[in-house]
Amino acid sequence: MKRRLKVLVVVIAAVSAGGAWYIHSKQPVRSGEVSLTNLQAPVSVRYDERGVPHIQAQNEADLYRALGYVHAQDRLFQMEMMRRLARGELAAVLGPKLIDTDRLFRTLGIRQHADAYAAKMDPAKPANQALAAYLDGINQYQAGHPAPLEFDILGIPKRPFTTEDTLSVAGYMAYSFAAAFRTEPVLTYVRDELGADYLKVFDLAWHPEGVLKPSLAANDWSDLNRLASLSQQALAEAGLPQFEGSNAWAVSGSRTASGKPLLAGDPHIRFAAPAVWYEAQLSYPGFELYGHHQALNPTASLGHNQDFGWSITMFQNDDLDLIAEKLNPDNPNQVWYRGKWVELQSREESIEVKGGEPVKLTLRRSPHGPIINDALGSTAGKTPIAMWWAFLETENPILDAFYQLNRADSLPKARAAAEKIQAPGLNVIWANAKGDIGWWAAAQLPQRPAGVNPNFILDGASDQADKPGFIPFSANPQEENPARGYIVSANHQPLPASGIEIPGYYNLPDRAQRLDQRLSDNSVKWNLQNSQALQLDTGSGYSQRLLQPLLPVLQAAASAEEQPLVQLLAEWNGEHTLDGIAPTLFNQLLYQLTDATMRDELGDSFFDNLLSTRVLDVALPRLAADADSPWWDNRSTPAKEDRASTVKVAWQASLAHLRQTVGENPKEWQWGTAHRLTHEHPLGKQQPLDKLFNVGPFAAPGGHETPNNLSHKVGPAPWSVVYGPSTRRLVDFADPIHALGINPVGQSGVLFDAHYSDQAEPYIKGQYVPQHFSEAEVAANTQSTLQLLPTK
Structure with a gap:
């Protein structure tokens, strides 16, 4: 940290002394001519008013080489x-505090998997x-330009980017989808340590009666809790994109004002500076696409052209199982598998640590998968958790899938591309100018033995963890041109026509139901304007x-002076507007109810992990409606509390906290005062770097599981918005060259660049900007042109 501050002081002094050349040398070059090796022909890169590059090449290879450069x-x-982060190499530049994160990602096997996958790739595939x-x-850009400012602050050496890096980042993104890692330990603890009466509020689709339970000791529970905490901490503190949810819908021409399909999408991703998506218009003869790209990925994850377009949401299927292995008491390197003792595989790895000695790891693997509690090192308990x-475990040609999706101009082509997405599970929502709309829940879904509930940690000594095969893609949930005239995807549990059960950690149905309610109104003809209003909707029926x-319980608990506040909640329509007082009161009460009912049973660590899971959203309305639930009793007191007494405690605690943190007068409790968004840069977690790199704070409308899903973690006021729409896109295929969108921060990740944060205020205000597509509009809005030329 001292070195970072020293460099920062040098930077500030240099600027103040007229040394602006240092900062200038770090800025993107968006005009002039640059020579690149391996180019076959000149490439034109025109930058618009938001810094979005519009790339024109003569062939595919030149196009992608230019995209990588810009x-x-x-x-x-x-x-x-x-x-x-993905390859477990953060400690090498951030020091010993990142050893645990690096150890976790090494243990997950992403690095090893990426290296093996890259070695098998066919270089001839497009x-x-x-x-x-x-x-x-x-790599040509990196080799020919000064390192970014952050490289200087952290002392990061330049090294080439590789295929293995791209594949590892895909693994990190897939892991950020995996709610099971953070959910299964707490659900298993509730089932095994508290019992079925406590479990039923979570409304799990399958029931655990008769299911074998793994034998876990006290230190094993500690392991599982620490792993869940480490997993959440690694994702939350990385300052990097993490997928959380999403909205998308497609409306057929029979339901739109234009008579052509309309596509809307806003993937929900953890906010950060820079934002996840990099926008670019790509073209060469026979191909054109306006796309949104992730770091180190040449293919667009979201995109459209004049013929077709698509968006994605998280499927939320459970594609990760935790398995407690039975260890051989006479040989700690063997576990019981399919009727016999088998050897654990092991490998050695080393984590480089800045300012310290390398950390040696021994990473083991059972027939079920990596032993993840090896991430805890020598403090791990006795039971190996695979x-x-x-x-x-799947072939997962996801690069091929999106390469083909970037070119899928028909339903059959889009369906074939979606079938190649095997993990993580994604909903692909697609539309074209011909009039088709479609949705495919894309994932390779594993078969599991009858009666096995993967919401819980499985017993590795039985057949619970076996995967006899995979369900065919044709049985996945999907629709093409449904009679209702629209498709909604909002992370809710899907209903496949095949009737198969699909375990998952799905979001509440409320957001999907709200979207469906509005889209089902046959009196409305959808266009870009009312679609904006729907994406920006701040309401929810959850409250x-x-x-x-x-x-009734609150009315009995509140004093005469407090009755107006109860009435405010009673009359509230669920809208999370900036000037609303009810959303502030409700969200504080939500936390205090959770704290008063569940912390005493779970303990601080399991309780904190529960706050980050989707199953809590399901549990709370069921708990509120069940006056006889054992959760109402506070185990830390000799008395037996009931719902009325516990709600009263939560109510009084809510009012006391809001008076202390937001203001004595309830009129000061406006949602925009208590609910704020800051886009954090990875270096912005430490002062005074936060003043330079972070963007915000902004008063934020919307809330948890509203369509405008500017969401916060369940907790006490004030609330920091954690994730939300990573872009808002609207494409009417009657006029696809005038699509609308927005970036939450800005196109550039370079500090002091004009496009570092130029979209942050328009975004939080719910504004949209044009995505220039036609030659005439690109030319009219070109601010500068960069010519990439073949090296002579």
């Missing part, structure tokens, strides 16, 4: 941090050629569902 000059530090050209563009993860059974 992506790197805007986002090189983001690329560097993404690969280091998608792999695109990746090679893209990485070459990145992880079966579809990302590691009314939870409050309804509690309002």
Whole structure:
């Protein structure tokens, strides 16, 4: 940290002394001519008013090489941090405090899997050629320009980016989807340590009666809790994108004002500076696409052209199982598997540590997968916990999938591309100018033995963890041109026509129901304007569902002076507007109810982990409606509390906390005062770097599981918005060249660049900007042109 501050002081002094050349040398170059090796022909890169590049090439290889070059000059530090996190290499630049995070990601096996996968890739495949050209563009930029400011602050050495890096980042993104890692330990603890009466509020689809339970000792529970905490901490503190949810819908021409399909999408991702998506318009003869790209990925994850477009949401299927292995008491390197003792595989790895000695790791693997409590090192308990993860166990040609999706102009082509997405699970929502709309829940879903509930940690000594095969893609949930005239995807549990059960950690149905309610109104003809209003909707029926059974209890608990506040909740419509007082009161009460009912049973660590899970959202309305639930009793007191007494405690605690933190007068409790968004840079977690690198704070409308899903963690006021729409896109295929969108922060990740944060205020205000597509509009809005030329 001292070195970082020293460099920062030098930077500030240099600028104040007229040394602006230092900062200028770090800025993107968006005009002039640059020579690149391996280019076959000149490439034109025109930058618009938001810094979005519009790339015109004569062939595919040149296109992707140019994309890599311009992506790197805007986002090189983001690329560097993404690969280091995914490959367990952060401690080498951030020091010993990142050893635990590096150990976790090494234990997950992402690095080993990526290296093995890269060795088998066919270099002749078009998608792999695109990746090679893209990485070459990145590396040429890095080799020919000064390192980003963050590299100087942290002392990061330059080194080439590789295919293994790209594949590792794909593994990190897939892992950020895996709610099971953070959910299964707490659910298993509730089942095994508290019992079925406590478990039923979570409304698990399958019931655990008769299911074998692994034998776990006290130190094993400690392991599981620490692993869940470490997993959440690694994702939350990385300052890097993490997928959380999403909205998307497609409306057929029969339901739109234009008579053509309309596509809307806003993937929900953890906020950060820079934002996750890098926008670029790509074209060469026979191909054109306006796309949104992730770091180190040449293919667009979201995109459209004049013929078709798509968005994605998280499927939320459970593709990760935790498995407690039975260890041989006479041989600690053997576990019981399919009727016999088998050897654990092991490998050695070393973590480089800045300012310290390398840390040696021994990482083991059972037939079920990596032993994940090896991430805890020598303090791990006795029971090996294995992880079966579809990302590691399927072919998963996801690069091919999106390469083909970038070119899928028909339903059959889009369906074929979606079938190649095996992990993580994604909903692909697609539309075209011909009039088709479609949705495919894309994942390779494992078969599990009858009666096995993967919400819990499985017994490795039985057949619980076996995967006899995979369900065919044709049985996955999907729709093409449904009669209702629209498709909604909002992370809710899908209903496949095949009737198969799909375990998952799905979001509440309320957000999907709210979208469906509005889209089902046959009196509305959808266009870009009313679609904006729907994406920006700040309401939810969740609050009314939870409050309804509690309002009589609150009325009895509140004093005469407090009755107006109870009435405010009773009359509230669930809208989370900036000037609203009810959302502030409700969200504080939500936390205090959770704290008063569950902390005493779970203990601080399991309780904190529960706050980050989706199963809590399901549990709270059921708990509120069940006056006889054992959760109402406070185990830390000799008396037996009931719902009325516990709600009263939560109510009084809520009012006391809001008076202390927001203001004595309830009129000061406006949602915009208590609910704020700051886009944090990885270096912005420490003062005074936060003043330089972070963007915000901004008063934020919306809330948890509203369509405008500017969401916070369940906790006490004030609330920091954690994730939300990573972009808002609207495409009417009657006029696709005038699509709308927005970036939450800005196109550039380079500090002091004009496009570092130029979209942050328009975004939080709910504004949209044009995505220039036609030649005439690109030319009219070009601010500068960069010519990339073949080296002579």
